[in-house]
Amino acid sequence: MPNRAKREPISHIGGMGFLVLGLFLLIPVRAEAIGPSALGGDLAQIASAFFTSLAVHETGHALIADQMGGEGVSIHFFTQESDNFALGLTKVKKLDRRSTLPFAMGGEIANSLNFEYALHRYRHQPTVFNRSLLLFSGTDFLWYTVYSFYLSNGSSPSDPxxxxxETGLSREAILGVALTQSLLNFYRVTSGKDTVVPYFTYDRYSVNFMLRLATW
Incomplete structure (x- = not known):
């Protein structure tokens, strides 16, 4: 059964370490312009937002693995796994088989929270960094699903x-959830309204995709 645990971890970070790292990564740092042009500064902020989203995603996996009592948790970036290049990869040496689903969804759960924070920041400071972070965190589940099922055709281990x-859900059903989340995120950004808010809840053995309706 896949659990991303195929070798000894490179490093181990305790629960508090993951929490501190996660909070640090969620604090947007405005990138300074590179060179004389504003374009360089914009590109730096976009890149910073992308890597922030990537780091938050992997930290989410690690945090949930740690919460579920996983042992030998490690995070890897720009690594090779089963002849496939991975921008980010989180492994756990030992994990309750029944907690595989929350662990697999850890990155999406973390970036869902990251999106909420970025949206709050964007509404007060519509910087290039905040706009980019909204894009990357708000579509994280969608682009990962499209890549996993339709571009790589399921040839490499992935969250989707x-x-x-784990669930027996079809590829189309998973894509439907990811697409619904991204479309609602897009609506909230463009309209400035939080009429319907998508979010995830989880416990030791399950994950739920929820919609919260605004009340007046």
């Missing part, structure tokens, strides 16, 4: 593939 294996 694990979700498919």
């Amino acid at each position: 593939l694990f979700i498919h294996q």
